[in-house]
Amino acid sequence: MARLVLPCKGAGLARTGLLGLVSSAPLQVTNRVSFLENSAKNIYRYRRFLTSEALCRRNCRFSYPSLSRAKQANRLICSVATESLKNPVEESKMDTPKEIFLKDYKRPDYYFDTVDLRFSLGEEKTIVSSKITVFPRIEGSSPPLVLDGHDIKLVSICVNGKELKEGEYLLDSRHLTLLSPPSGSFTLEIVNEIHPEKNTSLEGLYKSSGNFCTQCEAEGFRNITFYQDRPDIMAKYTCRIEADKSLYPVLLSNGNLIEQGDLEGGRHYALWEDPFKKPCYLFALVAGQLESRDDTFITRSGRKVSLRIWTPAQDVPKTAHAMYSLKAAMKWDEDVFGLEYDLDLFNIVAVPDFNMGAMENKSLNIFNSKLVLASPETATDADYAAILGVIGHEYFHNWTGNRVTCRDWFQLSLKEGLTVFRDQEFSSDLGSRTVKRIADVSKLRNYQFPQDAGPMAHPVRPHSYIKMDNFYTGKLFFT
């Protein structure tokens, strides 16, 4: 993940006296509440991007460009939760915040080997089917298997092809528990229903300007299907997406496209396969009316990689610098770190509604448009520098974060700190090392120091958390 940022033109740069020379200090949005007092309401504070110079001057206090939408979102989430669950339970009881401690880490009782996902995307509901091969950590043991799930309607659950009856599993507003799984490996098949069209949380699967889009870091995958939503569950995925062809001509997921075709009723499908194991926070799906800027990159071993940057048609001309940045990052990672891209295809999608700035989903990076689009008529030098840095950052995660990932979210700073170091080196090598360092230190002094002096102060590796989202702060990205 990149940063919860918006390039802040004006105030911040003017203070440094480096306007036009340095990357526009991406602002870390800090919510001014204790992260141990988090609530759904507070999350909105840092999901929104700063848009006002005046607000920048007030040291990044968060704005609410669509407060009314946020209120509406809360309402919608509540209605989905209470209407859709098969066995609804008292929300107030189940949603009591639970503190997670680093010292309590335990290896999972079960691992997943392969995950085959099928999405039937629709205007009124989306059906998700998953087929997972499960094996116990200790051969012969069969403790209950607890899956995370939120705002999901369970349709059916089968173990080794046999549908489970009520009483053989437990369902509450946060978990689906198989009480007596078979001992040894087994196949778990789950069908569930979700409502991306009503999802205004921008977590899991949602719609952005008419297109389907996902955000799963840190814990969004549990809003898509029932799963062990933790980074140490790594599996190989396939993903079959089915949707109306005229409304959603482009169907994207992780890995390589291995099959596509037309279906009855004006629908079509695409089947994607990611050959590398990954945690579910790196899963991504995009479906919509998008067009691409296409290019290729030849790796140092001779692999030809297709590069595509997808945007709404009118924005394609503004992606030239992003494509330049991507190719420069791929070459730099080979030259400096000896790391070569490992698939045949690399996609970037830019969408207007995206809460995390940018996200490094394996081979399908998703960006907020603000961090991809630039044209000479409107963008400053600082905008160009920021795009170079963020495109590089997300690409570098392909190794530092994706192929080599975290055990748990207490290790978030490992993947982010290392990848920020790499993107800083990248920007330094392609621009002015001295100017880049001054800009980075300026960010630390202006945004990180005040945070460390306030109620959001926290160690790089916390001892506990309630809501992981609250830890995507400058501590991880600027230091």
Ligand SMILES: [Zn+2]
């Ligand atoms: Zn990152």
